[in-house]
Amino acid sequence: MSSAPERFGRYELIAPLGAGGMGEVFLARVLGAARVQKTVVVKRMRPERLTDEAARARFVEEARVALSLSHPHVVPVFEFGELDGSYFLVMEWVRGGELHRIAGVDRAPLGPAAVALLGSQLCDALAYVHARSDRRGAQLVHGDVTPRNVLLSLDGHALLADFGLARFAPRGRAGTRRYLAPEQARGEGADGRADLYALALVLCEAATGRPAYDRDPERAEKQARVGLVPEMEGCDAELSAVLKRALAPSRDARFAEAAAMRDAFEAVLDKGAGARSAGRAELVARVAAVLEAGPAGPASRLSTMATRAASGSGARSRMLFVIVPLLLAVGGVVAMRARAALRAESRPAAQSAKVEHVSANVNANESVNANESVNVNADVNANESVKANGRPGAAHHAIPTHGKETRPALEPGRVDLNAVPWAHVRIDGADLGETPLLGLSLEAGEHSVELTNEPLGVRRKLHLTVRPGERIERVEDLTR
Ligand SMILES: Nc1ncnc2c1ncn2[C@@H]1O[C@H](COP(=O)(O)OP(=O)(O)O)[C@@H](O)[C@H]1O
Ligand SMILES: [Mg+2]
Numbered sequence: 161m162s163s164a165p166e167r168f169g170r171y172e173l174i175a176p177l178g179a180g181g182m183g184e185v186f187l188a189r190v191l192g193a194a195r196v197q198k199t200v201v202v203k204r205m206r207p208e209r210l211t212d213e214a215a216r217a218r219f220v221e222e223a224r225v226a227l228s229l230s231h232p233h234v235v236p237v238f239e240f241g242e243l244d245g246s247y248f249l250v251m252e253w254v255r256g257g258e259l260h261r262i263a264g265v266d267r268a269p270l271g272p273a274a275v276a277l278l279g280s281q282l283c284d285a286l287a288y289v290h291a292r293s294d295r296r297g298a299q300l301v302h303g304d305v306t307p308r309n310v311l312l313s314l315d316g317h318a319l320l321a322d323f324g325l326a327r328f329a330p331r332g333r334a335g336t337r338r339y340l341a342p343e344q345a346r347g348e349g350a351d352g353r354a355d356l357y358a359l360a361l362v363l364c365e366a367a368t369g370r371p372a373y374d375r376d377p378e379r380a381e382k383q384a385r386v387g388l389v390p391e392m393e394g395c396d397a398e399l400s401a402v403l404k405r406a407l408a409p410s411r412d413a414r415f416a417e418a419a420a421m422r423d424a425f426e427a428v429l430d431k432g433a434g435a436r437s438a439g440r441a442e443l444v445a446r447v448a449a450v451l452e453a454g455p456a457g458p459a460s461r462l463s464t465m466a467t468r469a470a471s472g473s474g475a476r477s478r479m480l481f482v483i484v485p486l487l488l489a490v491g492g493v494v495a496m497r498a499r500a501a502l503r504a505e506s507r508p509a510a511q512s513a514k515v516e517h518v519s520a521n522v523n524a525n526e527s528v529n530a531n532e533s534v535n536v537n538a539d540v541n542a543n544e545s546v547k548a549n550g551r552p553g554a555a556h557h558a559i560p561t562h563g564k565e566t567r568p569a570l571e572p573g574r575v576d577l578n579a580v581p582w583a584h585v586r587i588d589g590a591d592l593g594e595t596p597l598l599g600l601s602l603e604a605g606e607h608s609v610e611l612t613n614e615p616l617g618v619r620r621k622l623h624l625t626v627r628p629g630e631r632i633e634r635v636e637d638l639t640r
Contacts, residue, residue: 273439
């Protein structure tokens with residue numbers, strides 16, 4: 161980001177936070193009376209969508225829903241405005257960032273108490289959302305519960321975000337392809353149980369560190385369509401019983417409503433003395449570990465920018481510098497354990513990793529061709545489904561190094577790779593997803609690394625020399 165932030169009405173856009181099909185999202189600050197400032201998040205329509213009437217109508221619908229909600233586990237939205245022909249939303253900045261950076265596919269598995277805690281909080285949010293209905297009595301459905309639409313606060317609370325696909329009694333195949341319930345994948349009508357199904361997929365990934373369905377969104381969608389129940393090897397028995405019930409192919413076999421699923425997570429938490437506080441501590445530590453990814457790590461960098469933005473006198477920035485190290489200290493022990501667990505795993509190979517982030521939101525009006533037959537044998541190759549469900553060793557591989565098979569095996573190096581603010585990473589041509597990447601197992605030798613941040617318009621190529629057994633920590637500042 162340049163040194164002079166873009167002005168957008170009353171707001172100064174400090175740094176991009178993310179971009180989806182519809183909107184671009186910025187960390188921003190707003191100046192109040194007596195120079196008192198607040199750091200917020202501004203989501204505005206993408207410039208190329210401004211003349212798209214359907215997109216404008218969807219953004220208005222998102223605003224209408226989001227502004228009407230007020231719940232401790234739903235991201236608070238303060239304002240809906242229009243500026244230079246663009247609609248925008250202003251909301252609370254949730255500082256811990258997306259769940260997918262903290263837990264989920266290719267991250268160390270979260271403990272059962274932490275998963276149950278997330279589940280309980282998000283079910284509470286969904287119970288609140290699902291209690292809304294329109295004039296015809298049709299139930300409000302979030303429609304896009306994914307690891308990117310769950311944000312975490314610094315104190316380990318989960319908040320549901322992004323009501324861009326929220327609809328009353330939706331029909332059609334809207335949603336992120338890897339997190340569709342069978343009825344959504346088939347393009348049938350969906351109710352709140354589809355959100356509970358998506359939540360269970362998200363939590364299943366957080367609990368195992370493996371993709372619930374195939375990494376390929378197309379195959380994942382086919383697996384969802386036929387109601388394949390993900391494997392939960394290594395997952396706590398009681399927790400997996402709750403998740404499996406929410407993932408029943410037939411809606412009637414699932415929890416009837418979010419409150420019942422929340423009660424089931426609460427029962428898991430009530431079983432172990434101190435489970436609740438242990439779960440919370442693990443989440444706080446995970447968030448802190450992502451912040452800790454370096455003094456220039458993405459979240460801490462943003463915290464610093466926001467602090468500068470928010471403090472004329474410096475008093476608040478001093479406070480943040482006290483609070484963050486405290487959180488980091490609390491997080492240190494669990495973070496080290498998380499890193500150790502991550503180190504124990506290697507990264508996915510190119511062919512299995514390349515599609516992880518293809519999660520286009522399908523137009524709500526798009527419906528599945530009625531003639532499309534669903535044939536279990538034709539749609540889901542049995543071998544693929546086993547691989548997709550990530551038996552240890554099946555979906556995880558070391559990064560391939562080319563032409564070295566005949567050499568005697570050398571001990572690989574371990575690499576922690578991060579970028580400011582963040583980057584999509586390819587190593588030796590293998591697509592590894594987004595930073596931070598911790599505990600990469602890289603063969604000794606030369607590797608080419610490519611970091612891309614499309615919103616920033618940056619693509620950077622690096623060479624990495626790894627010596628046997630070497631431990632490398634690298635943070636690349638893409639703003640320089
Ligand atoms: N309130 C917020 N606090 C922190 N980050 C946010 C917030 N809102 C959005 N983001 C970031 O921006 C991304 C995109 O926002 P989202 O509302 O999900 O838009 P989209 O409809 O484009 O997916 C999120 O996944 C998250 O990383
Ligand atoms: Mg989103």
